[in-house]
Amino acid sequence: MKSSSTRWFIVSLLFVATGLSFLDRQVLSIAIIKIQKEFSITDVQYGMINTSFLISYALMFTLGGRLIDKIGGKTGLALSVGLWSIANCLHGFMTTVGQLLAFRFLLGMGEGGCFPGAAKTVYDWFDKKERALANGIAIGGSAIGAVIAPPLTIWIAELYGWRGGFILPGLIGIGWVVVWLLIPWQQKTKAVQPERAEEPSVAKESIPFTNLLKNRPVWVLILIRFLLDPVFYFLMFWIPKYLSEVRNVSFERIGGLFWIPFLALGIANIIGGWLSDKLIKHNFSINKARKTIMGVAAALTLVAPMIEWVASVEVAIALMSVFMFAHGFWITNYITSISDMFGERATSTVVGLSGTAGAVSGLLLNPLMGLIIQNYTYRPLWIASGLLYPLAFIVFILFIPKIKPLYDSVFNAAEPVNV
Numbered sequence: 001m002k003s004s005s006t007r008w009f010i011v012s013l014l015f016v017a018t019g020l021s022f023l024d025r026q027v028l029s030i031a032i033i034k035i036q037k038e039f040s041i042t043d044v045q046y047g048m049i050n051t052s053f054l055i056s057y058a059l060m061f062t063l064g065g066r067l068i069d070k071i072g073g074k075t076g077l078a079l080s081v082g083l084w085s086i087a088n089c090l091h092g093f094m095t096t097v098g099q100l101l102a103f104r105f106l107l108g109m110g111e112g113g114c115f116p117g118a119a120k121t122v123y124d125w126f127d128k129k130e131r132a133l134a135n136g137i138a139i140g141g142s143a144i145g146a147v148i149a150p151p152l153t154i155w156i157a158e159l160y161g162w163r164g165g166f167i168l169p170g171l172i173g174i175g176w177v178v179v180w181l182l183i184p185w186q187q188k189t190k191a192v193q194p195e196r197a198e199e200p201s202v203a204k205e206s207i208p209f210t211n212l213l214k215n216r217p218v219w220v221l222i223l224i225r226f227l228l229d230p231v232f233y234f235l236m237f238w239i240p241k242y243l244s245e246v247r248n249v250s251f252e253r254i255g256g257l258f259w260i261p262f263l264a265l266g267i268a269n270i271i272g273g274w275l276s277d278k279l280i281k282h283n284f285s286i287n288k289a290r291k292t293i294m295g296v297a298a299a300l301t302l303v304a305p306m307i308e309w310v311a312s313v314e315v316a317i318a319l320m321s322v323f324m325f326a327h328g329f330w331i332t333n334y335i336t337s338i339s340d341m342f343g344e345r346a347t348s349t350v351v352g353l354s355g356t357a358g359a360v361s362g363l364l365l366n367p368l369m370g371l372i373i374q375n376y377t378y379r380p381l382w383i384a385s386g387l388l389y390p391l392a393f394i395v396f397i398l399f400i401p402k403i404k405p406l407y408d409s410v411f412n413a414a415e416p417v418n419v
Contacts, residue, residue: 060112084110268328
């Protein structure tokens with residue numbers, strides 16, 4: 001296989017890996033409808049099970065990336081995908097709530113290294129002229145995984161029971177690891193080396209961690225993810241149960257509906273970035289372009305409380321899709337804003353810090369979500385979902401008045417540029 005075709009084959013495998021990561025974490029949100037009845041699991045216990053995943057995922061979001069930087073993308077991703085695939089298979093053999101908690105924790109440990117590993121691999125194999133496209137394809141698998149998870153899980157459950165919904169995707173993941181390890185690996189292919197040779201040979205020093213923590217925008221970005229990530233986890237973990245318990249949607253029909261909002265998310269990720277760049281080409285500043293798209297996104301999320309009051313299931317799904325479309329606009333420009341401000345010297349660190357903050361928030365609030373749902377209704381959660389994005393946008397524009405590079409281009413300088 002020629003180096004060029006090898007690179008794109010690797011990207012296709014990354015697409016599958018990120019797709020499996022979202023598929024595997026979502027199987028439980030569908031299967032819980034059956035598991036809860038079979039094992040008499042309460043909503044609070046289900047919240048704790050989700051928290052078990054989020055604890056390990058939050059830890060490995062940062063630690064996994066650091067480990068992969070040391071051992072390389074090939075070995076790192078093989079370990080990551082292998083670990084979570086085995087964990088997913090083990091879900092199919094659980095007989096107690098304690099086992100489900102443990103297997104969920106193991107799943108999070110593996111999945112925490114997925115996206116850092118994908119980013120590391122793309123960087124190793126692609127130069128700057130192709131890296132954005134390669135990253136887009138690699139990360140895009142996550143949206144497809146979220147789209148196919150509900151109908152695929154329903155279909156497998158009908159043929160082999162809910163346990164098969166965990167075991168079969170897990171076996172596919174193990175097969176992926178075998179194929180991945182068979183690839184002849186060159187971190188810098190012949191196709192990439194010439195263009196990389198043109199780049200400056202001086203290594204850029206990373207910004208000291210303590211300096212970043214003294215920077216106000218870092219804490220603003222961390223706060224925003226802390227506020228908003230639980231909303232996304234609510235949609236991912238609880239909506240199948242909402243459709244079943246509140247909307248009386250059958251188990252089979254949930255598989256035909258739940259994928260639609262995630263398809264909207266995948267489309268919005270691409271369109272949100274494209275629109276932002278388009279505004280810049282029309283003489284918008286980076287600050288104005290990013291914040292315009294994020295403001296539109298925040299306004300669109302105000303539809304969330306309406307989901308609780310509309311009579312039609314189809315309209316409720318349509319409103320969920322609008323909400324997820326808005327999230328796609330938001331998250332694409334949020335992450336792009338981090339790279340605009342922190343560049344190659346600190347973008348990964350700040351993304352990692354904010355991602356960990358979001359996962360920590362999600363793991364703390366998931367049991368509370370279960371308590372609210374069990375003792376009240378889903379209504380407070382829909383209202384909060386609609387209000388948090390506008391609140392986060394206000395925080396963003398007040399405390400980061402201008403999106404611009406915060407550190408100068410001198411490699412050995414580590415002090416932030418005044419905002």
